[in-house]
Amino acid sequence: MTARTHDLAAITALGIVLSIQPQASLTLSTVLIALLANQIGGIVPDVDQPTAPFWRNLPVGRFFGKIIGKGLGGHRFLSHSLLGLVIFGSLAHLLLQFLHPLMPHTNIGLVWWAFMIGMVSHLVMDTFTKEGVPWLLPIPFKFGLPPVKRLRITTGKAAEKGVFLAMLFIDIWLVSRNYQFFLSIIHRISS
C-alpha cells in the first residue's frame, strides 16, 4: 500500500470509531493533536523500510531508515505485528505522558487511541496485499486476506486505487452524517 492510502485509511478508521463512539467534549488541541497522532500511527509501521516517505523526507533519512529497518528485523516484520503494536503503543504512551505538561488541555488518552487506530489500520490494510502481515510474531507466518494470494492487492495497482476511492466515499458519507459535529469543530478553530 502507498503512504497516501495508509494516510486515508488511518483517518477513515478514526472517523468510523468516532461515529460509533462520539466524544462529547473535545478541545481544539485534542482534535488537532489526535489528527496528527492518527496520521503518524498510520505510517509508522513502515519505518522498517528505508525507502518509506517517512525517511525520504528527512535529510540523511535513508541512512537512519536502514539502521532502524535492520533493528526491526527488515520490512514487514516487528513493526507489522501484534508485538509491534504493544511496543509502539507503550512508547507512544510514555512519550505522551512526558509531553502532557506542555499541553495540559489535551486529552492524551484520546490522542493515544487516535495513534493506535492509525497503526492498526495500517496493519489491516497491509493484510489485504500480496505480501501479507506477520501478525503473530515470533511465529514467522504472514497472514493475508483473502487467503488466496492471487486475489490480494498489489501496491499501486488498480485495486488499491479502488480501495482508495471507496474510503473517500466512506469519509464523505461520515462527514455528511455527522455534519453538526464537524461544524462545531470548525467553529472552534475559527473562534
Ligand SMILES: [Zn+2]
Ligand atoms: Zn506497511
